[in-house]
Amino acid sequence: MEPNSEKHADELFKEFRETSITEFFRKNRAHLGYSGKLRSLTTVVHEIVTNSLDACEEAGILPEIIIRIDELNTEHYRVSSSDNGPGIPMKHIADVFGKMLAGTKFHRNVQLRGQQGIGIAGVTLFSQTTTGKPIKIKTSTGKGKVNEIELMIDITKNKADILSNEEYSQYWRGTEIGVELKGIKFNLSERGPFEYLRRTAIANPHTQITFIDPEGRKTVFDRSSEKIPKPPASIKAHPKGLEVDDLINMSKASKARKANSFLVTTFSRMSNAKVKEIQGHVSFDLNKNPRKLTWAECEEIINAIEEIKFLAPPTEGLEAIGEGQIKNAVLNILDPEFEAVLTRPPKVHSGGIPFQVEVAIAHGGHAGRNIGEGTKHELMRFGNKAPLLFDAGGCAITKSVNSVDWKRYGMKDFENSPVTILVNLVSTHIPYTSAGKQSIAEEKEILKEIRFALMEVGRKFQMYHSRKRRALEREAKKQILLKYSIELASGLAKLTNKDDKKILKELHDLIEERITGLELDEGEEEPPEEELDVGLEGESEEVSDENQIDEKNEEGLEGGG
Ligand SMILES: Nc1ncnc2c1ncn2[C@@H]1O[C@H](COP(=O)(O)OP(=O)(O)OP(=O)(O)O)[C@@H](O)[C@H]1O
Numbered sequence: 001m002e003p004n005s006e007k008h009a010d011e012l013f014k015e016f017r018e019t020s021i022t023e024f025f026r027k028n029r030a031h032l033g034y035s036g037k038l039r040s041l042t043t044v045v046h047e048i049v050t051n052s053l054d055a056c057e058e059a060g061i062l063p064e065i066i067i068r069i070d071e072l073n074t075e076h077y078r079v080s081s082s083d084n085g086p087g088i089p090m091k092h093i094a095d096v097f098g099k100m101l102a103g104t105k106f107h108r109n110v111q112l113r114g115q116q117g118i119g120i121a122g123v124t125l126f127s128q129t130t131t132g133k134p135i136k137i138k139t140s141t142g143k144g145k146v147n148e149i150e151l152m153i154d155i156t157k158n159k160a161d162i163l164s165n166e167e168y169s170q171y172w173r174g175t176e177i178g179v180e181l182k183g184i185k186f187n188l189s190e191r192g193p194f195e196y197l198r199r200t201a202i203a204n205p206h207t208q209i210t211f212i213d214p215e216g217r218k219t220v221f222d223r224s225s226e227k228i229p230k231p232p233a234s235i236k237a238h239p240k241g242l243e244v245d246d247l248i249n250m251s252k253a254s255k256a257r258k259a260n261s262f263l264v265t266t267f268s269r270m271s272n273a274k275v276k277e278i279q280g281h282v283s284f285d286l287n288k289n290p291r292k293l294t295w296a297e298c299e300e301i302i303n304a305i306e307e308i309k310f311l312a313p314p315t316e317g318l319e320a321i322g323e324g325q326i327k328n329a330v331l332n333i334l335d336p337e338f339e340a341v342l343t344r345p346p347k348v349h350s351g352g353i354p355f356q357v358e359v360a361i362a363h364g365g366h367a368g369r370n371i372g373e374g375t376k377h378e379l380m381r382f383g384n385k386a387p388l389l390f391d392a393g394g395c396a397i398t399k400s401v402n403s404v405d406w407k408r409y410g411m412k413d414f415e416n417s418p419v420t421i422l423v424n425l426v427s428t429h430i431p432y433t434s435a436g437k438q439s440i441a442e443e444k445e446i447l448k449e450i451r452f453a454l455m456e457v458g459r460k461f462q463m464y465h466s467r468k469r470r471a472l473e474r475e476a477k478k479q480i481l482l483k484y485s486i487e488l489a490s491g492l493a494k495l496t497n498k499d500d501k502k503i504l505k506e507l508h509d510l511i512e513e514r515i516t517g518l519e520l521d522e523g524e525e526e527p528p529e530e531e532l533d534v535g536l537e538g539e540s541e542e543v544s545d546e547n548q549i550d551e552k553n554e555e556g557l558e559g560g561g
C-alpha cells in the first residue's frame with residue numbers, strides 16, 4: 001500500500017461505538033429463535049408459556065394458561081396470553097419486558113425453564129421490529145391494583161420506553177400479554193404452537209392450558225394432576241465445576257471478611273475441613289480478604305480443588321416430572337396400548353452440575369406421528385419440562401435415541417412404528433447449544449444417561465411385545481384347531497355312535513386347556529442385552545454408576561477427584 005494512502009488510527013476509530021445488547025439481537029434475531037415464519041411464532045409462544053410456568057412454580061400456584069392467536073392479515077397475527085401466576089410488581093414491569101439480560105433467574109443456579117433474562121424482552125423486540133407496535137401488558141400481584149401498560153424498547157439504551165400506564169383498583173392476580181407480529185405464519189404442523197402446547201401439557205401434567213387458534217378452534221389440555229411441583233431451590237455452585245474466572249468474579253462480589261469463609265459459604269460441599277486441605281496446597285494465607293485474591297491465587301485454589309475429593313453436588317434442587325405424573329399424562333393424552341416410564345437417579349455433567357433424565361415410551365393408541373398414510377415414530381424432547389421443537393439434529397437427546405438398536409427391543413421398523421418416545425432432562429444448568437435454547441449439547445455424561453434410560457424402557461417394551469406376539473400365535477393356533485374340531489366331532493360321532501354336539505363341546509374344552517397350558521409353559525422371556533458401548537466410546541453402565549448420586553453412593557465424586 002502507498003504510504004500516503006494509509007489511514008491514521010484516529011480516523012479509523014471515529015467509527016468506534018458501544019452497541020447495546022438489544023441492538024445486537026435486533027440485527028441477529030435468529031440467535032433468539034426468530035428465524036422462519038413458523039418458528040418465530042412458536043418462539044413467542046414458548047417465551048410466554050415458559051415464563052408463566054416458571055412464575056407459577058416458584059409461587060406454588062397450579063397454572064392456568066390461555067393462549068389465543070388471531071390472524072389480522074396475511075402473515076400478520078396477534079398473540080394474546082393470560083396466566084394466573086403471581087403477577088409482576090409495577091416497579092419491575094419496565095425491566096421485565098423492555099430490558100435484555102434482566103430477570104430473576106440468571107444468577108441463581110436454579111432449575112427453571114428460563115435461564116437468561118432475555119426471553120420476553122426478545123418478544124417485545126420482535127414485535128416492535130416487525131410491526132412498529134408496543135407490547136401490551138396487564139398484570140397484578142393480587143393486592144387490589146391492576147396495571148395496564150404499553151411499552152417498547154429503546155434499542156440504543158436497552159431500556160423500556162413506557163407509552164402508557166393505566167392503574168386501577170381491582171382484585172385479580174396474574175399477567176396478560178398481547179403482541180402483534182408480522183412476517184410469521186400459523187399452521188398445525190409438528191413445529192407449531194399447537195404441538196408446542198400439547199407437549200407442554202404432557203410434561204407439565206399439573207397445568208391447564210387453553211388454546212384458541214386463528215380459526216377460532218378451542219382446545220383445552222386438562223390437567224391430569226393437582227400436585228404442584230415443589231418450588232425449585234437454588235443450589236450453590238459445586239467446586240469441581242469452577243473455573244478461575246468464576247472464582248475471581250465470585251470473590252470480588254463476596255461480602256465475607258476472609259477468603260476461607262468466602263469459600264465455605266459460597267460453594268456446596270465445601271466444609272472447614274476441605275478449606276484446610278486447600279490451605280495445604282496453596283502458597284498464601286486463606287485468611288486474606290477475598291476481594292483481594294489475585295488471578296494467580298485463584299488459579300492455585302482451582303488447582304487444589306482438582307487434587308481434593310468432594311462429595312457429589314446435592315440434588316434437592318432437581319425436580320423431575322416423576323414417573324407417576326408422566327404416566328398419567330401419557331395415558332391421558334396418548335392413550336397407548338403400552339407404556340413404560342423411567343426416572344433415573346441424578347448424575348452430574350461438566351464436572352459439577354447436577355442433572356437427571358426421565359424417559360417414557362408409548363406404543364399404539366395415539367402414540368407416534370400421524371402422517372396421513374401411516375404412523376411414524378415421534379420423539380418428544382424436553383429441557384426442564386419445556387418442549388424442544390427445533391434444532392433436533394445437533395441435540396444430545398436425538399443422538400442418544402438414534403444410538404439405540406431398537407430392533408433388539410422388538411421394533412423392526414422403528415422409523416415407522418406407532419411409538420412416542422419422551423425424554424426430559426432437568427438440570428440447574430442445561431448446556432443449550434444457543435440462546436434459542438432448542439438443543440442440548442452433546443456432553444458425554446448426558447448422552448450416556450439418556451441412552452441407559454432408553455435401553456431400560458426398551459427392555460420393558462420388548463417383554464410386552466413378545467408377550468403380545470405369543471398371544472397372537474396362540475390365538476392363531478386355537479382358531480385352526482377350532483376350525484377342524486367341527487369336522488372331527490362329526491366323524492367321531494359316527495364312529496362312536498355318540499352325540500356330535502357333546503363331542504364338539506368336549507373337544508372345545510380340550511383345545512382351551514391345551515392353549516392355556518401353552519401360555520403357562522412359555523413364562524417370561526428374558527429380553528436381549530444390548531451392548532452398552534454402541535456409539536458411545538466404550539463406556540459401560542458400571543462406569544457411569546461411579547458418578548451416581550444417591551444416598552448410599554453420595555461419595556460418588558470422591559473417586560473422580
Ligand atoms: N408471566 C410472568 N409472571 C411473573 N413473572 C414473570 C412473568 N414473565 C416474566 N416474568 C419475570 O420476568 C423475568 C424476565 O423474563 P425473561 O423471559 O425475559 O427471562 P427469564 O425467563 O429469566 O430467562 P430466559 O431468557 O431464559 O427466558 C423473569 O425472570 C421473571 O422474573
Ligand SMILES: [Mg+2]
Nearest residue numbers: 051114119120
Ligand atoms: Mg423466560
